[in-house]
Amino acid sequence: MKTIVTATAVLAMLAGSVLAEENRQLEGRKGQFNILALNVGILGGMAKGAMPYDAEAAQAAADSIVGVSMVHQATLFPEGSDSMSIDDTRAQPNIWDNFSDFESKWAALGDAARNMQTVAATGQEAIGPALGQLGGACKACHDTYRAPE
Amino acid sequence: MRWPRVLIPVAVIAAGAAWWLTAPGTVTAEHYEALTGDAEHGQWLFTAAGCASCHHAPEAKGEDRLVLAGGQAFASDFGTFYAPNISPSASGLGSWSLLEFANAVTQGVDDAGRHLYPAFPYTAYTKMAPQDVADLYAYLQTLPASDVASKPHDVGFPFNIRRSLGGWKLLFFSDDYVMPENGNARGRYLVETLAHCGECHTPRNALGGLDKSRWLAGAPNPNGKGTIPSLTPDKLDWSAADVAYYLETGFTPDFDSVGGHMAEVVDNFAKLSAKDRQAVAAYIKALPAP
Numbered sequence: 309m310k311t312i313v314t315a316t317a318v319l320a321m322l323a324g325s326v327l328a329e330e331n332r333q334l335e336g337r338k339g340q341f342n343i344l345a346l347n348v349g350i351l352g353g354m355a356k357g358a359m360p361y362d363a364e365a366a367q368a369a370a371d372s373i374v375g376v377s378m379v380h381q382a383t384l385f386p387e388g389s390d391s392m393s394i395d396d397t398r399a400q401p402n403i404w405d406n407f408s409d410f411e412s413k414w415a416a417l418g419d420a421a422r423n424m425q426t427v428a429a430t431g432q433e434a435i436g437p438a439l440g441q442l443g444g445a446c447k448a449c450h451d452t453y454r455a456p457e
Numbered sequence: 458m459r460w461p462r463v464l465i466p467v468a469v470i471a472a473g474a475a476w477w478l479t480a481p482g483t484v485t486a487e488h489y490e491a492l493t494g495d496a497e498h499g500q501w502l503f504t505a506a507g508c509a510s511c512h513h514a515p516e517a518k519g520e521d522r523l524v525l526a527g528g529q530a531f532a533s534d535f536g537t538f539y540a541p542n543i544s545p546s547a548s549g550l551g552s553w554s555l556l557e558f559a560n561a562v563t564q565g566v567d568d569a570g571r572h573l574y575p576a577f578p579y580t581a582y583t584k585m586a587p588q589d590v591a592d593l594y595a596y597l598q599t600l601p602a603s604d605v606a607s608k609p610h611d612v613g614f615p616f617n618i619r620r621s622l623g624g625w626k627l628l629f630f631s632d633d634y635v636m637p638e639n640g641n642a643r644g645r646y647l648v649e650t651l652a653h654c655g656e657c658h659t660p661r662n663a664l665g666g667l668d669k670s671r672w673l674a675g676a677p678n679p680n681g682k683g684t685i686p687s688l689t690p691d692k693l694d695w696s697a698a699d700v701a702y703y704l705e706t707g708f709t710p711d712f713d714s715v716g717g718h719m720a721e722v723v724d725n726f727a728k729l730s731a732k733d734r735q736a737v738a739a740y741i742k743a744l745p746a747p
Contacts, residue, residue, distance in 0.1 A: 345711060345712040345713055346712075348708070348712045349711070349712040352702075352706075352708055352712055356698070356702060398716075439706065439708075440706060443706045443707045443708055443714060444707075446707065446708075446714035446715075447707045447714055447715055447716070447720040447723065447724070448720075450714055450715065450716030450717070450720060451716060451717065451720035451721065454716040454717070455683055455717075456678050456683035456684070456685070456716065456717045457683055457684065457686070
């Protein structure tokens, strides 16, 4: 009896730690997308004219986007963390069928981010086109790899 | 059971009437005879109508999306439809006349006189002006040819009987607009006719007809899990500027980005003018709550 109880307890603990690990990865990847959205929001607000252009703030936002784009994605997207396997994610299972394509789409975000980083402080009119490239990188990946809500 | 003799002619007449009623309708030839297509305006129509989004090959990227080889699958409650090859080749529309093209686009009838499935949104395109159909036809001729054969639809009985679509059309096929013009003819033409927004954003009844009393009020995603969002004011609280900006950049007001099939729709709208996007936004903001 004791053995069964112990074994069950150990298994439960293991399952708990696997779950906790999964949550950290999920929170990590959602967090990075939130950081992206917040900073793209600053640049977008300036491009739309909804907020006054500020070269320093634009540069800081662009730098932050570059920072996020440097995060290695494989760490945050382990096998089995797709929308069919777990709750609270829209990551489509096909990510893991085409992981190198998924990573190259993330790399395209990096290219767009570095372009934004170069032009963000040069003036309000430079933001729109650079934002277009950034948005294109978001779309290209979401088009294929993110499930609808 | 033997039928009372008197009912036999009634049954024959009813069957004849049903056959006649379900016959594929065609456009009036005179409306098209004198028309010359303007391919340049056709390109605008092609973009606004999103032809390539469904007719490009499944994995095509960039310029390859102008090769309208078909092959993308569209799941529905009635079976899976495959977009056909509509490139100017023998496997596509190479031999089609303008009149045949107009019948397909605005009446849902192919070159052999058979009903087309309404997975092809002729239910929206039926409101296209004949000159616009001619312009679109002219533009399609300028695109690259592909010899890829069209894939047959995977549709079970009774939906595989094309004549039954005649009955479906009697019930659900109309060239009436849903919304009044409201001084925004361009926005209405873009939303209800060309961009055929209602095809995904409006829920359908059990027979696959659009429930126009819940026009653009959101619907389940026919391609799998999730929903297509509502555009009506009880749900969508974006400003007109937000809608126009979304259609240009793919960014929501929270700077989340567009995904799924809508990403291709945004790619198309981004190529139209700011005025076109504003007209669509004005139409959306004028929608009533369902």
